Amino acid sequence: MSDREHETYDVVGIGFGPSNLSLAIALEESRANGPEKEIDGLFFERQPRFGWHRNMLLPSATMQISFLKDLVTFRNPTSRFSFISYLHASGRLPQFVNNQDFFPTRQEFHQYLEWAQSQVADRISYGSEVLSVRLPEGTLPEQSDTLLLDVADASGQGRRTVETRNVVISTGLVPSMPEGTERDERVWHSSEFLARYRRTNPAELRRVAVVGAGQSAAEIARFLYDELPHAQVYAVIPSYGYAVADDTPYANQIFDPAAVDDYYFGTEQTREAFWRYHRNTNYSVVDDEVIRDLYRRTYADEVQDVQRLHFLNLTRVTGVKRAGTETRVTLQVGPDSEVRELDFDVLVCATGYKSMEPTELLGDLDRHCLRDESGRYRVERDYRIVTAPEMRCGIYLQGGTEHTHGLTSSLLSNLAIRSGEIAESIVTRRAEQRLLRRPC
Ligand SMILES: Cc1cc2nc3c(=O)[nH]c(=O)nc-3n(C[C@H](O)[C@H](O)[C@H](O)COP(=O)(O)OP(=O)(O)OC[C@H]3O[C@@H](n4cnc5c(N)ncnc54)[C@H](O)[C@@H]3O)c2cc1C
Known part of the structure; x- marks a missing residue:
């Protein structure tokens, strides 16, 4: 310079x-x-x-x-x-x-x-x-x-x-963590994922959890499943399963340059409609290919009668306590919001950005x-x-x-x-x- x-x-x-x-x-x-x-x-x-x-x-x-x-x-x-x-x-x-x-x-x-x-x-x-x-x-x-x-x-x-x-x-x-959750050497945000992962001994990671329902969460779950064949991988998601990102041609028009004018000069009502109808083009959604890739792994495991990828659907993290080298995570799980505490070696929060x-x-x-x-x-x-x-x-x-x-x-x-x-x-x-x- x-x-x-x-x-x-x-x-x-x-x-x-x-x-x-x-x-x-x-x-x-x-x-x-x-x-x-x-x-x-x-x-x-x-x-x-x-x-x-x-x-x-x-x-x-x-x-x-x-x-x-x-x-x-x-x-x-x-x-x-x-x-x-x-x-x-x-x-x-x-x-x-x-x-x-x-x-x-x-x-x-x-x-x-x-x-x-x-x-x-x-x-x-x-x-x-x-x-x-x-x-x-x-x-x-x-x-x-x-x-x-x-x-x-x-x-x-x-x-x-x-x-x-x-x-x-x-x-x-700006990276966003679940409420009441602080980052530390065992609680990571996705924005620091690879740097943290490379500093960790993979052999020590036997139970890992990935929080979030978006693209980064699914990608990290897939990565950990592939990289840690000895580990149990938990996907903690607030929805009932990953939802697909709408990448079809008409929906994609939302990203055209002309859409900026339609949004900028639109009424409050039209702007609200942009978000209501087209949020699923980008937010808390996952590419079709990644979803299918993950599901194929789950199914292949079922054929072998093993389970390594666990889905905690309709689940939210409500707290994290450190217990020695383990991380104890409080969760509200499933349709009844049953409170459970689970220990993980690492908790990755792919919980988005502000x-x-x-x-x-x-x-x-x-x-x-x-x-x-x-x-x-x-x-x-x-x-x-x-x-x-x-x-x-x-x-x-x-x-x-x-x-x-x-x-x-x-x-x-x-x-x-x-x-x-x-x-x-x-x-x-x-x-x-x-x-x-x-x-x-
Ligand atoms: C994993 C991931 C994948 C993504 N993939 C896509 C994609 O495929 N397609 C898409 O459209 N969008 C994608 N996005 C959205 C993403 O926001 C954009 O890709 C892109 O990063 C926006 O560029 P930016 O320059 O505005 O912000 P950033 O890329 O975030 O860059 C901001 C920069 O500012 C620097 N900075 C911050 N504060 C200061 C300061 N005070 N002084 C000096 N420097 C500072 C930071 O270090 C950073 O390098 C993705 C986002 C993530 C997290």
């Missing part, structure tokens, strides 16, 4: 997952359209290197979207940053086509993302955690064209401050950000938080806009279009501000 902290950037991105990677590419491509479209950007990422949900890169896990919904193709089908360009560069394009599969493994998609980020590496500062976004000392929003970001070196060694006209917050989803929450980062600046009657940020169509009119800087969100922009907010489906819209908005607003400043 270039050392230009003294400069004022047009935009600084907080977090460098796929969303801001897609934006970095959109800025790069915008630059090719002439100097007036050139945006000077810098991105901070707290991880020491690029990583997209590394702890869930399970060997057989596949993408839940088509490879064509990559970082760029929906915005610019001829982009050199596409998944197809990556396949071409890595010499695998013919083999990929022969494979006739729209859904690459997550490991391959991760390789694509790493390849893409390496081409914009001069704009990324890894090992850098943004602590706060604020106005310059002693200024009011109407007096400042810039915001300051305080950034800590992840090693805890030093801090720096950078200045920017716009900020794009893309810090990702929406991105930038309030803490914004600190005092947050009072200039307007909220709706439910206390959620009001967000413009261009993903900018609606601020008090005197605020001249833009605070954009990539994520955390489910209530305004719909189901794709925390997903990859619309990244290419969204990042293009944000880049365009930054260019347009800068041009407008320059016009306003020009002497009459």
